[in-house]
Structures are given as structure tokens and as C-alpha cells.
Amino acid sequence: MERILEGDPRSVARAISMVEDGADGLAELSAGLFPHTGRAWTIGLTGAPGVGKSTLAAALVRAARARGRSVAVLAIDPTSPFTGGALLGDRVRMQVHATDPGVFIRSMATRGHLGGMALAAPEAIRILDASGKDVIIVETVGVGQAEVDVAAATDTTVVVVAPGWGDAVQVAKAGILEIADVFVVNKADREGADQAVRDLEQMLRLGPEPWWRVPVVATAAAEGTGVDELWVTAESHREALRSSGRLERGRRERLLREVEALTIEELRSRVRRWLDDDPGLAGDLTDRRIDPYRAAALLGERAIRG
């Protein structure tokens, strides 16, 4: 644990492997690190495959380093069984930072972890936070609701689209308008980028006046264009969070939801044991003598009453 607090990359990497595997001793480690967390600024980065999230993450790392901020990138691997692929190639682009002690890059799968990505991600983030990184970029590579939820569970959520990706209506349909604190139209050197920015801005003007007007930033991350503007925009969001009290409130709310999910995982294994050890109940179910709702109500009672 001491070595994690000192920021030793190997110890940090080992701890994140423990999170991936749901290893024994994780709860103890996590409890030890917890008092040393809460300092890092977390940025979520999400968007459809092919919009250039990884290139953008690399560009943001450069922007952070140029300002003397240490930074970690946590790339959550897809769990979607129909995606996957270019992850390794994307990571290679990051190798320019391989010798910089102020940068830590890690992709993470979540196979062994109870509760999956939603519980593994905040734990991994706390490890990086405790290791002293100023900024933690959480890049989700998949496209499902779970990936979006993870990216949204950060201080500042950046949603990335590309001109070829689809029109603004698609974004509205997709329900990701709500989670974006900053929109990025990446690959802005391509045709249709200006239109995409205008469409998004118009859509964002619909609805009631929000406390924070979501900005749309055009970038061409591969060339570095617009990345400084994105960084400054994201920082202004963090400042708006802080000054309005929303930063603390949001973090508190996320902690409570995480504890809720951890509690549920604890109860789940207990309920499963009861069910598997009760052939009578299973028989009543398969013989249609008791319906699933009533069976669940009975088990719920048993969980509460002891």
C-alpha cells in the first residue's frame, strides 16, 4: 500500500489487476487507500467506436503534461461481445508517454469482479487517485449502457462524436445528451464537421435553461487541433462544479450508489445460496405451485427477518 501512495507504477498496476480479478485482499487494500482519495479530477471519455477516443485521450495527456499535471488513463475494455478489436493498437499510440513518470496508462477488463465494470471502475479510479495522479481519464471502449454509465460516473463527462458518425438526431435518440458535460466533434478536418457542431449546439439549446451550458468543441486530435480549447473548456466545467457545490454533491451521491451496489452484491450471494440449498422451493417453482414474484417476496422476507 505504501508503494501505491508513493505512486510506484508497478504497485499501482498490480492493484488494478487485483480489481480486474476481484482478488482476495481487495477490500482491505481499498479500505487502506480510501482516506488518501478524493483529490483527483476524473474525466470520462465516451463515444461510439471509431470516433477517435483513444487519440483524444492521448492528446489530453499531452495537454495535462504541458500544464505540469500528472495524469492516468484508465481504458475500460469492452464487455460487449460483438465489439472489441483495435484496443492494443490504440494503446500503442500512448507509448510516447511510456518513460514519463507523470503518466500512467492502463486498460482494464472486469471479468472476475462481482458487479462488473460499474463496481470495478470506481475502485480502480481510487487506486489511481491515491497514487497521486492529478487527473484521471476514464476512457470506455465499448458502446453499451454499462460503458456509458461508467464514463458518466466522473466529475466531467466528455462525449465524443465524429462527423461521419451520424446526425444530431441520432445523439438525441441515443440518450447521451443528458450525460455530456462537454461535447467533442472530433475529426473536425472532415466534411460535415461544421454541420455536426451546429446540429449539436442547436439541440443543446432545446429544453429549459441548464445550470451549465454544455459546450461543443471541434477537435482534430490526431493533429492536436482544438485540444487546448477542449482542455480549457473541461477545466471551466470543473470550476463551475466546484464553485456551485456540485462537485462534492456529485461525488457523495456516487459513493452512496456504489455502497448500495456493494451491499446488493453481498446480499446476492446469500440469496443464491438459499435458493440453491432449498430443493423444495425449486420444485414448487418448476411445478408452478408458486410463482416467481411470490418466491422472491418469501426470500426477501427471509433476508430481512434472518
Next chain:
Amino acid sequence: MERILEGDPRSVARAISMVEDGADGLAELSAGLFPHTGRAWTIGLTGAPGVGKSTLAAALVRAARARGRSVAVLAIDPTSPFTGGALLGDRVRMQVHATDPGVFIRSMATRGHLGGMALAAPEAIRILDASGKDVIIVETVGVGQAEVDVAAATDTTVVVVAPGWGDAVQVAKAGILEIADVFVVNKADREGADQAVRDLEQMLRLGPEPWWRVPVVATAAAEGTGVDELWVTAESHREALRSSGRLERGRRERLLREVEALTIEELRSRVRRWLDDDPGLAGDLTDRRIDPYRAAALLGERAIRG
């Protein structure tokens, strides 16, 4: 309820809307219908967008009707925020069956339902089962783990790929090899179809001898080619399930897991209330006096001890 048991399409549609919304009275309705379930054969249909799942579903409906079997198609809407789109257009292709009382087609979203798709789907399936349909095809339109899980929670799971979709290695990576009872290479009139079939067959030969050798069927659903072979193959899987006792065992196991999930949802709302009503615990968490694991253990104890 009587009208559902008689197979009245409007009553069935209304009941499925109740499932979508998580409406009051659902538990009661579900309990009433439960004794009348367990007769239908359920087929899951999953695969990446664009492989032709809906066209295949329509072709399977024709195959079922040609054999005098009544059939329902339940198309689970994507919850993936980055997909969506052509659903309505796909449904239109099914309109040829609109006047056939032996066919019921319905797409279902799951916004209001606690526990989401995983709990809504088996309920909707039971409604269709109780309404007297012989065959229920569950088509999942999205691409996430949740969609795959829903399609896998059927008697016979059909995984659809298309020649342009990717190579066999992609399928292995994706982890869907395990859930397939039957593989379909659809759009088999396209280049690369033979190769896709060979690749899949070769991959399926790896590993230990299974109880059921997963067949690969080539179809061109839009032209009806191969659909009869697919139907016969799927039926032979059902017979293999039945004669080996795996049909009953699988259904029993799925019922138990569903009751587990229902129980968890019941406990979740209780845990949430405790958390939200306990400002002390929230304060201890945000002030880092208690870590999430210990907070969860305390709440778990409280849930059990009452």
C-alpha cells in the same frame, strides 16, 4: 387474464405494455398466468446489427406457420445508447403476417421495469406462452452483454453472423461461441459465406467433445434459402434437449436465477432507502471515516439482522 389465456392479441399487447412500464398489478397478473406457462418452445435470436436478424425472424415465422405452429416474435429494443434506428423499418417486413391470428409480433422496450431487460423478457415470454403460442422467438436488437444474456435465456439460442461481419476469430473473442446452440451464416449469397461457415465449423471443433455439436447453417433469409434447414436443425436441438433432460433442467435453472434477481430488486429498494435516510453514514463516507466496503458490510448485516 382470461382474455390473455384465450390468446386475444389486444389483451396480450396490453400485458406486455405493463411489463415495459413495470406497471402496478403486474405481479398479480404474472402470478395468475404462471400455472398456464411452460408449454412454448423459446428461440433466442442474436447477432450484430446488419446481419439480418429481423429478416430471419420473419422467415422463421413463415417456417413455423407452414408447419401449423402458432408463433410470437418478441423483439427487445436496444438499450445501447449508441445503436438504434432501423427497428421500425424491420418491423414493417413482418406486416405480411398482420392478419394471421397464429402470429403475434411485438417489440418491447424496458425503461420502466426494475431490473431491466433481464427481468422484463422472461415475464413477457410467459405472457406469450400463456396466450397459447407454440413458438416464441426472442430477437435482441442491441449488441451488449444484456442483449446476449436475454437471447441466451431461451431453450434454443441462434447466433447470426454475416459474411461481411468479421472472421471467425472475432466470434471466438466475442465469447458468443459458448451461448450458440445453432450458428447461422446469413446473407449466404454474398462473397465469403463459404469461408465463414468453414471457419466457424473449424472453431467449433476445437475443445472437448460437447453433448451437442453446434451446427452451422447457411441462409439467405431475404430469399428464403436455407430457412427450412434452419428450422429442422433448431427442432433437432429442442429434441436433443428434451431427450437428455436438459430442457427441464435449463428451464428450472433459469427460473431460479430469475427469482434471485427479483429478490435482489426487492432488497435493493430497501437498501437504497436506508442509505438515503442515514445522513450519518453518508457523512462518514464523504469524510473518509468509513470506506465503501465496510459501509456495505454494515448495511448487509442490517439487511440480514433486520
